[in-house]
Amino acid sequence: MVSIPENFARKLVRGEHPSILVEADATDPTAVGNAVGALSQLAQTALNRDLQGALQPLQGKPAPFDVQIHRRYNPEGITQYNIVPGLMGVILTMTMIMQTGLAMTRERERGTMENLLATPVRPFEVMAGKIVPYIMVGYIQVTLILLAARLIFGVPILGSVVLLYIVVLAFIAANLAVGLMFSTVAKNQMQAMQMTFFFFLPSMLLSGFMFPFRGMPEWAQNVGSLLPLTHFLRMVRGILLKGNGLMETLPHLWPIGLFLLTVVAIGLKRYRKTLD
Structure with missing residues (x-):
């Protein structure tokens, strides 16, 4: 489940660096592991895809928002x-x-x-x-x-x-x-x-x-x-x-x-x- 805070776009414009919360069912650590790894790079991947042409020099800079991942039911990923x-x-x-x-x-x-x-x-x-x-x-x-x-x-x-x-x-x-x-x-x-x-x-x-x-x-x-x-x-x-x-x-x-x-x-x- 993905939770996006209120006024997310407005906070981005203001440079407040908001966070997106992702809650993942971690009862199967193997299944959720790859998904968590991909989500961790979600922000940077999206920017690298959209920053093309004249905006390409901006690639590689820190993402303007964070992705916080909450592993439910098995936070430590115990096999x-x-x-x-x-x-x-x-x-x-x-x-x-x-x-x-x-x-x-x-x-x-x-x-x-x-x-x-x-x-x-x-x-x-x-x-x-x-x-x-x-x-x-x-x-x-x-x-x-x-x-x-x-x-x-x-x-x-x-x-x-x-x-x-x-x-x-x-x-x-x-x-x-x-x-x-x-x-x-x-x-x-x-x-x-x-x-x-x-x-x-x-x-x-x-x-x-x-x-x-x-x-x-x-x-x-x-x-x-x-x-x-x-x-x-x-x-x-x-x-x-x-x-x-x-x-x-x-x-x-x-x-x-x-x-x-x-x-x-x-x-x-x-x-x-x-x-x-």
Whole structure:
């Protein structure tokens, strides 16, 4: 956000050397670093562009105004504030999908799935029974990461922890549903593991965890917007570093819910009550 003071032009004419305030979201220090560097030279660059012809000798002189930059939410540009919350989403994505995918595929390989299919349960009940235990595992992982983030790396927790755990629940469920869907496609554990990596790598590269999201090509941003990890990272960083509440979180929560419903529908459709 750029704030220009009142009577800016008049102060320039009077030679008062006014200042322009630029407030930048510094939750991602890498993304804001280049922008801050460019803004620092904004005044001089604009003058060098406009002072042409007879006014060219004036180039190189000090600019008549200053650009003051305020880094919001992470004034010191501490990298851990961005990386550690992101690791929460990356670890959950990897472990939740792989655990469920391998577990279901292993049961089919060993023949224990036959006993499960012989019971009078519906497909949704089978999937729910496989998901619930891993939700607890995911919460344990999140709790340990939060403790390490606060006690070791000094990451602030400005928002509601309850809201954070609600967001985590939706994200865990989405990833577990992906793992279950993969298990309905994979014929063995090796295929399930390969599918996990094929989903995990794009999620890590296109979500904004490794590279600034807005700095990626448009097609990459479009693909990244479909991935749950992209929205989860924004919610977690917003809750921890900005103190965001429910209203700021909802725009990123509903895409994860929509993704969850879509994947569950596909998984249920592929689920078979009988073995080939």
